[in-house]
Amino acid sequence: MTDNLQVSEPLEPGSGLSVGSRGVFRRIVLPILVIGVIAAAISWLESRGGDDVSPTGERYGPVELPAAVRTAGLDIGTEEGQLAPDFLLGSLDGGEVRLSTLRGQPVVLNFWATWCAPCRKELPQFVAAYDRHRNEGLVVLAVNMQEGKSIARDKAREFGMKFPVPIDVDGEVGDEYRLLGLPMTYFIDRAGVVRSVFSGPLQERRTDTDVRGAIEQSDLEQRIAQIVGAGPP
Amino acid sequence: MERGEALSGRVQVPPAPRGWSRTFGVLNPLKAVWWLFTNVRFALVLLVVLCSLSLLGVLLPQKPLAVRGDAMLEAGWLKMQEGKFGFLTRPLDEVQLFDIFHARWFGILLALTAVSTGAYVVSRLPGAWRAVTQPRKRVPDRFFETAPNRLEVAEALDTERLEEALRRARYRVERFDEAGSTHLFADRFAWGGLGTLFTHAAVIVFLLSAVVSKADAFSSPLFLAEGSTLPIFPVRDANQMQVELRDAKAQFAADGQALDYRSEISIYRRGEELKRCTSTVNSPCTFAGYKFYQSAYFGFGAEVQVRDLQTGNTIYRETLALAGTAKAPHVVIRDGAGTVLVDQTLVLTDQLNGKDFTYRGTLVRLPSGRLVSVGLQTADDGDERLAVLEPGQGDGLVQLSLAEGESGDSGGLQVSYQKAEALPYATVPDLPVPATDAGAGTPALQLSNVVYGTDKTSAGDATPAALPGGPTVLTLTGLAAQAVKLQPGESVRVGGYEYSFLGQREFAGITVKRDRSDYLVWAGAALILAGLMATFWVPRRRFWAKITATRTVMAGQAPAHARYTRELKRLARRAGSAPETLKDEH
Numbered sequence A: 001m002t003d004n005l006q007v008s009e010p011l012e013p014g015s016g017l018s019v020g021s022r023g024v025f026r027r028i029v030l031p032i033l034v035i036g037v038i039a040a041a042i043s044w045l046e047s048r049g050g051d052d053v054s055p056t057g058e059r060y061g062p063v064e065l066p067a068a069v070r071t072a073g074l075d076i077g078t079e080e081g082q083l084a085p086d087f088l089l090g091s092l093d094g095g096e097v098r099l100s101t102l103r104g105q106p107v108v109l110n111f112w113a114t115w116c117a118p119c120r121k122e123l124p125q126f127v128a129a130y131d132r133h134r135n136e137g138l139v140v141l142a143v144n145m146q147e148g149k150s151i152a153r154d155k156a157r158e159f160g161m162k163f164p165v166p167i168d169v170d171g172e173v174g175d176e177y178r179l180l181g182l183p184m185t186y187f188i189d190r191a192g193v194v195r196s197v198f199s200g201p202l203q204e205r206r207t208d209t210d211v212r213g214a215i216e217q218s219d220l221e222q223r224i225a226q227i228v229g230a231g232p233p
Numbered sequence B: 001m002e003r004g005e006a007l008s009g010r011v012q013v014p015p016a017p018r019g020w021s022r023t024f025g026v027l028n029p030l031k032a033v034w035w036l037f038t039n040v041r042f043a044l045v046l047l048v049v050l051c052s053l054s055l056l057g058v059l060l061p062q063k064p065l066a067v068r069g070d071a072m073l074e075a076g077w078l079k080m081q082e083g084k085f086g087f088l089t090r091p092l093d094e095v096q097l098f099d100i101f102h103a104r105w106f107g108i109l110l111a112l113t114a115v116s117t118g119a120y121v122v123s124r125l126p127g128a129w130r131a132v133t134q135p136r137k138r139v140p141d142r143f144f145e146t147a148p149n150r151l152e153v154a155e156a157l158d159t160e161r162l163e164e165a166l167r168r169a170r171y172r173v174e175r176f177d178e179a180g181s182t183h184l185f186a187d188r189f190a191w192g193g194l195g196t197l198f199t200h201a202a203v204i205v206f207l208l209s210a211v212v213s214k215a216d217a218f219s220s221p222l223f224l225a226e227g228s229t230l231p232i233f234p235v236r237d238a239n240q241m242q243v244e245l246r247d248a249k250a251q252f253a254a255d256g257q258a259l260d261y262r263s264e265i266s267i268y269r270r271g272e273e274l275k276r277c278t279s280t281v282n283s284p285c286t287f288a289g290y291k292f293y294q295s296a297y298f299g300f301g302a303e304v305q306v307r308d309l310q311t312g313n314t315i316y317r318e319t320l321a322l323a324g325t326a327k328a329p330h331v332v333i334r335d336g337a338g339t340v341l342v343d344q345t346l347v348l349t350d351q352l353n354g355k356d357f358t359y360r361g362t363l364v365r366l367p368s369g370r371l372v373s374v375g376l377q378t379a380d381d382g383d384e385r386l387a388v389l390e391p392g393q394g395d396g397l398v399q400l401s402l403a404e405g406e407s408g409d410s411g412g413l414q415v416s417y418q419k420a421e422a423l424p425y426a427t428v429p430d431l432p433v434p435a436t437d438a439g440a441g442t443p444a445l446q447l448s449n450v451v452y453g454t455d456k457t458s459a460g461d462a463t464p465a466a467l468p469g470g471p472t473v474l475t476l477t478g479l480a481a482q483a484v485k486l487q488p489g490e491s492v493r494v495g496g497y498e499y500s501f502l503g504q505r506e507f508a509g510i511t512v513k514r515d516r517s518d519y520l521v522w523a524g525a526a527l528i529l530a531g532l533m534a535t536f537w538v539p540r541r542r543f544w545a546k547i548t549a550t551r552t553v554m555a556g557q558a559p560a561h562a563r564y565t566r567e568l569k570r571l572a573r574r575a576g577s578a579p580e581t582l583k584d585e586h
Helices: A002-006 A017-048 A117-136 A149-158 A172-176 A211-217 A219-229 B002-007 B020-025 B029-038 B040-059 B071-094 B104-133 B141-146 B159-168 B190-216 B517-536 B564-574
Strands: A087-090 A096-098 A107-112 A139-145 A184-188 A194-199 B149-153 B172-178 B181-188 B218-225 B229-231 B241-252 B258-269 B272-280 B285-287 B290-308 B314-321 B324-334 B340-345 B350-353 B357-365 B371-379 B384-389 B398-402 B407-410 B413-427 B444-448 B473-477 B484-486 B491-494 B497-514 B541-547 B552-557 B582-584
Touching: A087 A172, A107 A117, A107 A219, A117 A139, A117 A219, A117 B314, A139 A149, A139 A172, A184 A219, A194 A219, B029 B104, B040 B104, B104 B190, B141 B149, B141 B541, B141 B552, B149 B564, B159 B172, B159 B181, B159 B541, B159 B564, B190 B517, B218 B229, B218 B241, B218 B290, B241 B290, B241 B497, B258 B285, B258 B290, B258 B497, B272 B285, B290 B444, B314 B497, B324 B371, B324 B384, B324 B444, B340 B413, B357 B384, B371 B413, B384 B413, B398 B407, B398 B413, B484 B491, B484 B497, B541 B564, B552 B564
Parallel strands: A107 A139, B272 B290
Antiparallel strands: A087 A096, A107 A184, A184 A194, B149 B552, B149 B582, B172 B181, B181 B541, B218 B497, B229 B241, B241 B258, B258 B272, B285 B290, B290 B314, B290 B497, B324 B340, B324 B413, B350 B357, B357 B371, B371 B384, B384 B398, B407 B413, B413 B444, B444 B473, B473 B484, B491 B497, B541 B552
């Protein structure tokens, strides 16, 4: 086979590979590459960008924190001591949730999904905590990650989640909050400052003592006490 | 062939290697590298080395996947190899001969082979293309004397007839008239000359597919319970999809052999169900370039729900895989008249730890109201026997002790220990337990009267536990002092909680895969087939003839398997030559 190739017509000096391959590259390969890159970029942007918008036309996802609620000297971020990034999401009940409008209230921002077993086991604790502290202004936001309303609704009803359940369909808010996995919970005080972050399921009820007492000693309760106790800005 | 080319006075393509020293003599390292990669011998050396190393990789034990990357496991595995390789173990490991196919140098060798093959094809392409599109149509006279396939006819053949014969043989013919002679050039299957290039290109495509597969292939194993959903990608992935297992099905032969597993699944993206399909082991469901294969099946799951009665809210709802087993004796008890009082596999729920034995048993209430405790007693030495105790007969003394298959009398009862069976079992430490009943132990589940499949799935009929004892029963221990038994759909209130057995569920392993190198493998296979077919079925044939007043000389080029001299004779005969005028010179 190799012989067959070698027994071919004579090459003109200087002809062949260099000039030919360059020409082929310029005329065929390069345009195909450019078109491919553009097509890939468009495809990525299309898949990235969601089409969920609020009734006012504002796109759901992370939004700019309004200047009116910014605090001088505090950066916006997800680290403890930083101002929690703002977002606008549609919620299960058909309404909307904008984090910055909850300024003045302590917020437990929990990211969850129905497929996440630790999340399922943790949810009843948030339900109970919300019932105990709602009179103190506590807001629980259980942001469902990328599942959509139809899937989240049944679980929310079953577990008695009376607090807002925003849906992060595209995962952009989760991206903004740099989720390492699910569940992940941010405890935000009345000033909008992230007081603590917890990755993984929060301490569950102990069975070797009085239930109420166990909850009061739990990690969740301690963290809630931290944000509820912080005074208004 | 080479001989003929040499005689034609042409320059070979590519030019004969100029040699390493000469290349460096002009201080052109790029040219030297190009020369190296287009050198056939270099490519052959690479291939021989690769083949030898691959053979070595087959002969030498290679680190198992489960061991790779874990220093402790690797050390243990190497320790085992020392028995076979002795002091050579460490050096062999150092040069990665126990992990050849993942060694960096092996990857480099593969890459070099790909580059070499690619450079070879690229370097030959212009020449091969020209040979197809601009073939050499005139050859010197000496070529007719030395060509590997040649024929001399001692007469002047009729040029028109020869042309006609060539055209009938599907040659493309050109004629050149000169003073005193006529030259013919004919070409058949000109494109067949590219067959070899196709074959070489296929090698590149195959190597490329390996690279693409390594860099781009995606595989995500999921293990789902019926009714549950799992994501395919890590959380936050913008293209996240979820798979829901709607229904897992399994079919078994009468001897218990699995015949078929299949799953009805739904695929969701951005909260919308985009596809509903059936996935099997060999026929995956396909969506958005991903394939969803059925990779596993497990039939013993129980969906359990716990509600807080005070709030009415569900505080626990999980489908639990009962992957462990608990021994359960199948016992037949008859009265003195031989009437069967009990014939069932007993779920053992109570445990008693003695000084030198462990007893796991259950209370059995006979039709007369009499209570006996039947269970398995395990001695410290591991000996396990069926024990029958009768409360009130003296500090729980064993009335009867039987080995599997034995029978005996106990207080007027004929007890027969038929056999030991195994029931699906799991402990569930995180099952909510009423605080008031704390101390009952770790909650545990056992499924009895189980069958593979549920009411909405396959109905396996070969499972030994599929007894005519009614529907599946879930036995919960650890909630209260007494074990709780629930049939599908039943609930029980313990403390402030309501426990419900929602039903038996099945699990399916679904492996989501994407390997875009598939297309390259197909392309490579098509190329190699096209190349081989072109080379062997339609080999290129080139024909030159010179016709003078007294003789006709013919020469041709074709692969050896084309037996071209015979074709030359055939052409000559069709052109009207007498057999005696043919002078076969080759």
